[in-house]
Structure formats: structure tokens, C-alpha cells
Amino acid sequence: MEIEKYKEEAKEIMDKFVKALEKVSIEQENFVERDEDRRVEEAGESSDNSFREIMFLNAPLKKEDFIIAEKKKW
Amino acid sequence: MENILEKVERYLKEIEKNNKKGKKINAILQINENILEEAKIVDEKIKRKEAGKLAGKVIAVKANINVKGMNINCASKVLENYIAPYDASVIERIKKEDGLIIGIANMDEFACGSSGETSAFGFTRNPINLELIPGGSSSGSAAAVGAGFCDVSLGSDTGGSIRNPASHCGVIGVKPTYGLVSRYGLIDLAMSLDQIGVISKNVNDSLLLLNVIKGKDKKDPTTFESKEIKIRETEKIKIALPEIKADEKIKEIVNEKVYEIAKREKWDVEKIKLKYIDLAIQTYYPIVYVEFFSATRKFDGRRFGKKIEEYCGEEVLRRILGGAEISKAEYKGKYYRTALNVRNLITKEIEKVFLKYDSIIMPTVPKLPHKIGTKLSVEEMYDYDALTIIANLAQIPAISIPIGSINDIPIGLQIMTKRFDESLMFSIAKKFEESQK
Numbered sequence: 001m002e003i004e005k006y007k008e009e010a011k012e013i014m015d016k017f018v019k020a021l022e023k024v025s026i027e028q029e030n031f032v033e034r035d036e037d038r039r040v041e042e043a044g045e046s047s048d049n050s051f052r053e054i055m056f057l058n059a060p061l062k063k064e065d066f067i068i069a070e071k072k073k074w
Numbered sequence: 075m076e077n078i079l080e081k082v083e084r085y086l087k088e089i090e091k092n093n094k095k096g097k098k099i100n101a102i103l104q105i106n107e108n109i110l111e112e113a114k115i116v117d118e119k120i121k122r123k124e125a126g127k128l129a130g131k132v133i134a135v136k137a138n139i140n141v142k143g144m145n146i147n148c149a150s151k152v153l154e155n156y157i158a159p160y161d162a163s164v165i166e167r168i169k170k171e172d173g174l175i176i177g178i179a180n181m182d183e184f185a186c187g188s189s190g191e192t193s194a195f196g197f198t199r200n201p202i203n204l205e206l207i208p209g210g211s212s213s214g215s216a217a218a219v220g221a222g223f224c225d226v227s228l229g230s231d232t233g234g235s236i237r238n239p240a241s242h243c244g245v246i247g248v249k250p251t252y253g254l255v256s257r258y259g260l261i262d263l264a265m266s267l268d269q270i271g272v273i274s275k276n277v278n279d280s281l282l283l284l285n286v287i288k289g290k291d292k293k294d295p296t297t298f299e300s301k302e303i304k305i306r307e308t309e310k311i312k313i314a315l316p317e318i319k320a321d322e323k324i325k326e327i328v329n330e331k332v333y334e335i336a337k338r339e340k341w342d343v344e345k346i347k348l349k350y351i352d353l354a355i356q357t358y359y360p361i362v363y364v365e366f367f368s369a370t371r372k373f374d375g376r377r378f379g380k381k382i383e384e385y386c387g388e389e390v391l392r393r394i395l396g397g398a399e400i401s402k403a404e405y406k407g408k409y410y411r412t413a414l415n416v417r418n419l420i421t422k423e424i425e426k427v428f429l430k431y432d433s434i435i436m437p438t439v440p441k442l443p444h445k446i447g448t449k450l451s452v453e454e455m456y457d458y459d460a461l462t463i464i465a466n467l468a469q470i471p472a473i474s475i476p477i478g479s480i481n482d483i484p485i486g487l488q489i490m491t492k493r494f495d496e497s498l499m500f501s502i503a504k505k506f507e508e509s510q511k
Contacts, residue, residue, distance in 0.1 A: 003383075003391070003395065006388065006391050006392045006395050006396075007395040007396070007399060009392060009452065010363065010392045010393070010395050010396025010397075010399065011396065011399050011400070013359070013396070013452060013453065014359070014360055014363065014396055014399075014400050014409055016356075017355070017356035017357075017359055017360060017413075018356070018360065018408060018409050018412055018413070020353060020356045021353060021356050021357060021360075021412045021413060021415075021416050022412060024350070024353065024415075024416050024419065026415045026416075026419070029411075029415060047159075047160070050142075050159070051159040051160055052159075054142075054143070054157050054158075054159035055159050055377070055378070057157060058155070058156055058157060058159070058377070058378035058379070059377055059378060060375060060376075060378075060379075060380075067376070067377055069376035069377070070376075
């Protein structure tokens with residue numbers, strides 16, 4: 001597929017849209033910066049066996065009790 | 075009188091009959107193979123007077139809402155083998171009230187579209203006129219109701235994806251207030267805009283289904299508890315008719331209808347200028363591009379499905395690449411942040427309108443649906459959303475109801491109210507519906 005073409009097209013559209021938006025005068029931004037907050041990881045809800053079975057059916061590559069994913073930079 | 079099993083058999087025959095013809099509507103991608111057994115169970119429950127509120131309602135579900143055991147593929151090759159391991163919260167609620175899921179409805183791929191032409195499993199046709207698009211992205215959901223394949227359907231609406239196809243197919247489509255209905259189990263397009271909603275042939279069915287699926291869900295922390303939605307009196311309400319850009323004939327039909335009903339019901343109607351409505355599309359798409367890019371990172375082909383960039387269609391790829399680009403650190407939020415700022419202004423503007431008016435009414439779609447296969451530019455396609463996006467940006471409820479036609483092509487009228495005022499929205503819709511009888 002023509003990745004570069006779609007990327008350029010998307011960027012062009014976004015540039016056009018943002019040019020129109022930048023003409024709007026914004027008095028005050030209404031955001032809360034959250035540099036400090038982090039999500040607390042807790043144990044999730046347990047699910048029934050059928051969930052596990054179907055997820056293994058969905059996995060492209062598996063071995064015994066593991067889903068296999070290639071090692072790559074995330 | 076027909077029992078539920080007989081009704082389901084009738085719908086299945088209708089779908090089968092359509093599948094055999096040359097001009098298949100292609101609204102349903104997969105039939106629930108257990109539905110006949112489930113229908114028998116509901117019939118038994120009805121006999122014992124133990125049936126739920128949705129007993130006997132036959133429901134099609136858009137292919138981006140998880141129904142356990144069914145292929146929830148978002149109309150994409152990326153997920154063509156994906157089996158849902160759980161029910162979305164809305165599906166749990168439907169099943170609890172004995173609603174019957176007849177099948178999974180076709181859609182635009184990953185909800186990225188407004189025409190119904192971008193499904194990897196074939197386009198959907200408009201049941202009113204098979205040469206025309208049904209609209210999108212809940213194309214199959216609207217077409218299924220319009221074609222008589224089910225009673226009601228579920229869709230999702232991010233910028234008009236329920237209301238747009240409802241308008242084109244001559245049926246009713248409801249986008250609820252953001253937070254009224256749980257998104258748990260919805261495969262997201264843009265999480266700050268998406269809502270699951272309903273499509274039906276009449277106001278009462280939409281009301282019934284929405285009352286069942288709505289409500290606080292601990293699995294979706296953006297949800298709120300809310301009162302039952304009820305039809306109420308509408309005397310002396312004030313309607314705002316914004317100045318908009320749309321096909322002149324569409325505007326004429328909608329405005330005439332509004333004045334006709336307003337006179338009968340003793341409503342006040344005032345024309346207004348809605349600030350920033352001309353910037354709705356420019357505000358919406360940067361947000362969608364960025365949020366969709368984020369939403370699609372899970373489709374890496376490792377735990378399920380395939381790597382999205384390698385198997386998706388053109389518009390999906392455009393949004394992913396665009397979203398990846400404009401969210402880069404080097405732009406310092408130029409795109410997304412700017413769009414969010416204007417979104418805030420739009421929301422405040424809408425809130426101001428609702429201080430003075432009870433409802434905003436306008437056409438659902440600015441132009442008639444095009445013929446399937448017509449070549450449109452990307453921006454021409456985005457233009458279909460011009461009048462529906464505003465409700466998503468401001469997180470308010472909106473309903474599209476059919477109120478006329480041009481050359482037998484249905485026209486939808488859109489009613490919006492303030493957040494969580496679905497009761498008024500439905501009540502106004504009911505008055506328009508009654509006028510059509």
C-alpha cells in the first residue's frame with residue numbers, strides 16, 4: 001500500500017484543519033497536567049475458563065500454556 | 075398471534091431471501107446460530123410470565139461490540155478470525171432482559187467511515203434504494219432495521235455513525251449523552267467521543283432498548299447513573315434552529331416540519347447563529363486521528379488478530395498514520411491540544427444555548443446519500459459529519475428521526491438536548507413521529 005501517500009494526505013488534511021482552528025482565540029486552556037500521577041496497577045477481575053479458551057483460540061502463535069510473541073523493540 | 079420463535083424464523087427467512095437475490099443488502103455478517111433455541115426459551119418464559127423487559131425483541135449488533143462467542147471483526151481483515159471472549163456490558167444487560175441477538179451487523183471498517191462502503195466484507199446497500207449508500211459507520215445496523223431483518227439494533231456513534239445511516243435509511247437513530255451507556259466491550263474509535271446507541275423503526279423501541287442498556291457500570295468509569303427515560307409533556311418549550319450549511323431542499327423540508335409541529339404543540343422557535351459550528355469537522359478529526367492511533371496499538375498481531383497496518387483499508391491506515399504523525403513530541407500538541415481547546419469552546423457555546431433554549435433542531439445530514447462507488451475526496455466524505463459531530467464534541471444526546479424525503483430518499487431531522495435530558499429529546503421526537511402517521 002502507498003503508505004507515504006496516505007501519510008502525506010493525512011498530514012495535509014490535518015494542517016488545513018489546524019490552520020482554521022488556530023484562528024480561534026483561546027483565552028484559557030482547561031487542562032490539568034498530570035506529570036506526577038501514575039495508574040495504580042492492581043490485580044484485575046478473574047474471568048471464567050471460557051475466556052481463557054477463546055483467547056488461546058484467537059492467538060496466532062501458541063505453545064502449551066503460552067502465547068508466543070516475537071522479541072522486538074516495543 | 076406470532077410467538078417469538080415464529081418472529082425469529084420470519085426474520086431469518088427474510089435475511090436468507092435477501093442473501094439469495096443478486097442485490098444483497100449485506101447488512102448482517104454473521105447469524106447467531108443459537109437464536110432459535112434462545113427464542114424457544116424466551117417463549118417459555120413469556121408463558122410463565124417471567125420474561126424480561128426486552129422479551130421478544132430481536133436485535134442486531136454492530137461488529138465492534140463484543141458478543142461472546144461471535145466473530146467481532148469490526149468489518150476488517152485484521153480481526154476476521156477474532157472470537158469475542160466476553161459480552162460487552164450492554165450485551166449482558168440485553169441478555170438479562172431476554173433480548174435476542176440475531177446477528178452481527180456490517181459496518182465501515184473500524185468505524186472509520188460515513189458511507190458503509192469500506193467494510194472488508196463487502197459494502198452494505200441502502201434498503202430504501204439499493205443503488206445508494208446506507209451511510210455509516212453503523213451501516214449494517216441501520217440497513218438491518220430498515221430492511222426488516224430485526225426489530226432494533228445497536229450501533230456506535232463517534233461523529234454521527236448512528237444518526238447518519240439512520241437518516242439515509244429512513245429509521246430512527248439515537249446517540250446518548252456521553253457517559254449514559256457503558257463502552258465496556260466496544261472496540262473504540264475515539265474514546266472521548268464514542269457512544270453505543272440504538273436504531274429502531276419507532277421511538278418507543280429506541281426508548282425501551284436505551285433504558286435497558288444505560289446506567290452506571292464499574293467497568294467503564296466514564297458512566298453515570300441516570301433516571302429512567304420517559305416521554306413527558308413538551309408544552310412551551312423553546313427550540314433553537316441554527317443557521318447551517320446544507321442542501322437547500324433538505325433545510326426547507328426540516329424547517330417547514332419544525333414550524334408545523336411547533337405551531338401545533340405551542341413551542342417557541344427561534345433562528346440562531348451557532349458559533350463554531352463551521353469548525354466542527356476541523357475540531358473533530360485531529361482528536362479522532364490521535365485517539366484512533368492510540369486505540370489501534372493493541373492490534374499488533376501478537377495476542378489476537380493481525381498487525382493492523384498490514385491488513386487494514388485505506389481510511390483506517392490514513393487515520394493511523396495521521397494520528398501517529400500529529401501526536402509526535404516535536405509538534406508540542408499543536409494539533410490535538412488546539413483541537414481540544416476549540417472543543418472546549420464548542421462545549422461552552424452549546425451550554426450557553428441550552429441556558430436559553432430547550433432543544434436544538436437541524437437536519438441530520440447536509441446532503442443526500444451518494445450512489446455506491448461514487449469517487450469522493452476524503453474531505454467530501456468527512457463533510458457528511460458536519461451536522462452530527464457537534465453533539466459528540468459537546469457530549470450531548472441527539473436523535474435522528476425520518477421526516478420526509480426527496481425523490482423517495484429519506485431525510486432525517488436531528489433533535490439535540492442538553493446532557494442527560496434524553497426524556498425531553500425523546501418526547502420531542504415522539505411529537506414528530508406522531509405527525510408522520
